[in-house]
Amino acid sequence: MATITVDGQDIQIGDAERLNVIQAADRAGVAIPFYCWHPGLSVVASCRMCLVETGTKNKDTGEITMMPKLVPACQTPAKDGTVVVTNSEKVRANQNFVQEGILLDHPVDCPICDQAGECWLQDYYFNHGHQERRADVRPFTSKRREMGPHVTLFADRCVMCSRCVRFTREVSGGGELQIIDRGSHAEIDIFPGYPLDDKMSGNTNDICPVGALCSTDFLYEQRVWFMEPHDSVCTRCSTGCSVQFHVNNDQLYRIQPRYNPNVNDWWMCDLGRYENGHVRAPERIGSIKQRAADKFTDHLWPEGLKAIHEALAGVAAKSGGAKLAFVLSPYLTCEEAYLLASYARKTAPDTLLVLGKVPVVGQDEKFKSGFTVRAERCPNRRGVEEVIRHFQATIVDWAGLLTKLDAGELAGVYLTANYPDQWTDDAEAAKFERLSLLVVHDILPSALARKAHFIVPGAASVEKDGSYVNHAGLIQTGEWGIRPAEGGHVDGQSFSDLLGRKGLYQASGVLAELAGAVPFFARAADGVPEAGLNLVTGEEKRPRTTALGTVTHPLPTFRSIASEMLEVE
Amino acid sequence: MKPDDKQIKWVKEPKLGLSGRMYLGPLLDGLATTARHMLSTARGDGMTCQFPEERPKFGNPLIYRGVHRLNKDEQGRVKCVACFLCATACPAHCIDIIGTQSPWEDREKYPQSFVIDELRCIYCGMCEEACPVDAIELTALFDLTGASREEMIFDKEKLLSVYDATIEQEPMRSRQGAGGQGHSAS
Numbered sequence A: 001m002a003t004i005t006v007d008g009q010d011i012q013i014g015d016a017e018r019l020n021v022i023q024a025a026d027r028a029g030v031a032i033p034f035y036c037w038h039p040g041l042s043v044v045a046s047c048r049m050c051l052v053e054t055g056t057k058n059k060d061t062g063e064i065t066m067m068p069k070l071v072p073a074c075q076t077p078a079k080d081g082t083v084v085v086t087n088s089e090k091v092r093a094n095q096n097f098v099q100e101g102i103l104l105d106h107p108v109d110c111p112i113c114d115q116a117g118e119c120w121l122q123d124y125y126f127n128h129g130h131q132e133r134r135a136d137v138r139p140f141t142s143k144r145r146e147m148g149p150h151v152t153l154f155a156d157r158c159v160m161c162s163r164c165v166r167f168t169r170e171v172s173g174g175g176e177l178q179i180i181d182r183g184s185h186a187e188i189d190i191f192p193g194y195p196l197d198d199k200m201s202g203n204t205n206d207i208c209p210v211g212a213l214c215s216t217d218f219l220y221e222q223r224v225w226f227m228e229p230h231d232s233v234c235t236r237c238s239t240g241c242s243v244q245f246h247v248n249n250d251q252l253y254r255i256q257p258r259y260n261p262n263v264n265d266w267w268m269c270d271l272g273r274y275e276n277g278h279v280r281a282p283e284r285i286g287s288i289k290q291r292a293a294d295k296f297t298d299h300l301w302p303e304g305l306k307a308i309h310e311a312l313a314g315v316a317a318k319s320g321g322a323k324l325a326f327v328l329s330p331y332l333t334c335e336e337a338y339l340l341a342s343y344a345r346k347t348a349p350d351t352l353l354v355l356g357k358v359p360v361v362g363q364d365e366k367f368k369s370g371f372t373v374r375a376e377r378c379p380n381r382r383g384v385e386e387v388i389r390h391f392q393a394t395i396v397d398w399a400g401l402l403t404k405l406d407a408g409e410l411a412g413v414y415l416t417a418n419y420p421d422q423w424t425d426d427a428e429a430a431k432f433e434r435l436s437l438l439v440v441h442d443i444l445p446s447a448l449a450r451k452a453h454f455i456v457p458g459a460a461s462v463e464k465d466g467s468y469v470n471h472a473g474l475i476q477t478g479e480w481g482i483r484p485a486e487g488g489h490v491d492g493q494s495f496s497d498l499l500g501r502k503g504l505y506q507a508s509g510v511l512a513e514l515a516g517a518v519p520f521f522a523r524a525a526d527g528v529p530e531a532g533l534n535l536v537t538g539e540e541k542r543p544r545t546t547a548l549g550t551v552t553h554p555l556p557t558f559r560s561i562a563s564e565m566l567e568v569e
Numbered sequence B: 001m002k003p004d005d006k007q008i009k010w011v012k013e014p015k016l017g018l019s020g021r022m023y024l025g026p027l028l029d030g031l032a033t034t035a036r037h038m039l040s041t042a043r044g045d046g047m048t049c050q051f052p053e054e055r056p057k058f059g060n061p062l063i064y065r066g067v068h069r070l071n072k073d074e075q076g077r078v079k080c081v082a083c084f085l086c087a088t089a090c091p092a093h094c095i096d097i098i099g100t101q102s103p104w105e106d107r108e109k110y111p112q113s114f115v116i117d118e119l120r121c122i123y124c125g126m127c128e129e130a131c132p133v134d135a136i137e138l139t140a141l142f143d144l145t146g147a148s149r150e151e152m153i154f155d156k157e158k159l160l161s162v163y164d165a166t167i168e169q170e171p172m173r174s175r176q177g178a179g180g181q182g183h184s185a186s
């Protein structure tokens, strides 16, 4: 155990922990302001915002020797006997000077800056700023420029923390960004002809502490204080990054990564971040439809499900359960897969359970930090497999299903899809033509849906609660942020209604049920913590929430500063 | 700004005396006002007027809180920079803005659409207070009527036309450009 003294308060940190003074002070509930340091990047100690007074305490005599000069807290390791003073006149004066220095040639265009509301400059101005601006210098830099397809640079707002540059060199590895020119003319730029266009470029927008790097897709879409965050899981590949959906008025505006040391650290890829056009696509399927010849007619909700239930039971009665297949898409949550499989087995004990198509695109793409975008483009193949394995000895995959269709071994299929992209074609759809009953449960129209006898609307991941098991066996739970497309229901509700259960679908209740029934999920019986549970190894890291919040942004946000002000009498 | 900030002045309500608690003083005050108004009406310079034949006179139309207008900059473009601060401040949630990148070289962001539901508005003037570029102002137009709800939902063009209609009588409260006080907020 090492003892560190922060502003007169002794705190203990473990011997194996390698913390810097910012992190140690955070444990003591003391916020040291910083710009250039980021826990996921190397230390450059260039912004000088974090300067504090340090010293050492002699173990035997208790005598404290202070260093004559201020040192950067981000670069100073917290060792046994380290004494830190963060609230002296000298420290405060430095913070004020740094803040004033940055603001001298800052455009202060907060009203039109997308970062306003979550900007570190704004936040720190509350704590360390001068009230008056003693000089007003026009920035020497250029203004706005595209860095790549997703990143826009507003050079005049940059505070030269070099986080973005270090990110491209150390995490994504592309090294696209650099600092050109010197002194007050310095600005961030790309090398001519080499835009920042790899799959991790969007992260630079997140780590930029100010509004210098802005997400082009989100630019001017919404002010941040209107949006509500909802913790969830990215469903674009089997890595399953922890994310936050930022929503307002039933619209998904932005997706940002959420710190999770078991999966994605602070990052996520652009695929998961930006490819969400399917959520509010105009062609989204919104109601239960039944086809007669070439015409689809809409059904009201309870009658539609009842008609489907009767049709499925009819096939099972006429041709036997073995000729009825239920296809469980890897885009379903574990809870939904469990409910649908239970329903399949309730319809007839020998129905066939099939693992839906697992989309694979190219090769796994591994970045310098180890962050990987997987070729397997679905969130829950493992979870669905484990659910199927519980009900059925072997796993029949998509190819197996097509073989059975070709051989004419099936009479009816209930097929769930919910893929965000087009996932099938006419050739594949033709194989389903001979079925006497085809129910397609999907979010977007497809070649297959046109052949279906019934269409059931599905829900996108941002619209539903539920858990996913990623490639490594880590189960994570997400919460819904917006309601399903007009007329639609969440998948869990449809399956629970089909099962004949009364009332609203509660994912947490079903997960507890699943954990009780299927040993693979046993660890999730009491719910899943924020950073997930590894169902295979039984071990995972639990990030600690420090006194000041998360390690990425240890400051009260705009919202909490406001509520702090409201609470005071 | 923190609650212990030196610039904040905390004001306490004064304690009421005996007559105050018996409502005697305020009651007499009120009666005196009534009497004063009676006398002035008798003298002919009344508090009321024959609306609508006769138009009421405002002491200072610049501080009256009537229909909104969206001001224009020197080049006749909408002055608003689509910062949403008015929509944030509005307690009635009646301002709806869609911001986008401006088509002009010298300005960054502007409202593609700017809609105020004048029926929902409570004419508190918070939007005017919040605006960093003095783009939204409440005019002295008070007799706002319409035949339908839709008619009372004012869009950008209509709000700009209120500017054209009122700028003669009511000059802009400030000459701040769309850039605000800073030099490059545009």
Ligand code: SF4
Binding pocket: A157, A158, A159, A160, A161, A162, A163, A164, A165, A188, A207, A208, A209, A210, A212, A213
């Ligand atoms: S663009 Fe942002 S992250 Fe990059 S150096 Fe400037 S302030 Fe830092």
Ligand code: SF4
Binding pocket: B086, B089, B090, B091, B092, B093, B094, B095, B116, B120, B121, B122, B123, B124, B125, B126, B127, B128
């Ligand atoms: S006057 Fe008040 S209620 Fe009306 S738009 Fe402005 S802020 Fe909203």
Ligand code: SF4
Binding pocket: B079, B080, B081, B082, B083, B084, B085, B086, B087, B097, B127, B130, B131, B132, B133, B134, B135, B136
């Ligand atoms: S506060 Fe002013 S500049 Fe901002 S959106 Fe409202 S009218 Fe436009």
Ligand code: FES
Binding pocket: A033, A034, A035, A036, A037, A044, A045, A046, A047, A048, A049, A050, A051, A072, A073, A074, A075
């Ligand atoms: S955070 Fe320590 S010098 Fe920038």
